[in-house]
Amino acid sequence: MMNCKNAIDCKKAIESLIDYLHHEVNEPDQKIIKAHLDECRRCCNLFDFEDKFTRLIKEKSGKETCPQALKNSILKLIDPSLCCKGEGSRTA
Numbered sequence: 001m002m003n004c005k006n007a008i009d010c011k012k013a014i015e016s017l018i019d020y021l022h023h024e025v026n027e028p029d030q031k032i033i034k035a036h037l038d039e040c041r042r043c044c045n046l047f048d049f050e051d052k053f054t055r056l057i058k059e060k061s062g063k064e065t066c067p068q069a070l071k072n073s074i075l076k077l078i079d080p081s082l083c084c085k086g087e088g089s090r091t092a
C-alpha cells in the first residue's frame with residue numbers, strides 16, 4: 001500500500017509525533033516527521049491538536065507523560081484507509 005507520496009504513512013506519523021512532542025525521537029526521525037507534517041494537512045491538524053492537548057495536560061498535572069488512553073484515542077481518529085486519499089479532491 002504505497003499510494004502515499006510521503007516517506008511515512010499517516011498512522012506512523014501520528015504514532016511518531018506523540019513521541020516527537022515528548023522529545024523522545026532522535027534527529028533523523030524528527031526530520032521525517034516534520035517533512036510529513038509539511039505535506040500532510042491532516043496530520044498537521046492532529047499534531048496541532050495533540051500539541052495543545054499535551055500543553056494542557058502539562059499545565060494541569062505538571063507532568064509530561066502522555067496517557068496511553070489518549071494515545072489510543074488519537075490513533076483511533078486515524079483511518080488508515082483514508083491515508084493521503086482525497087487530498088486535492090476535498091478543500092477544507
Ligand SMILES: [Zn+2]
Pocket residue numbers: 009010011013036040042043044
Ligand atoms: Zn499524514
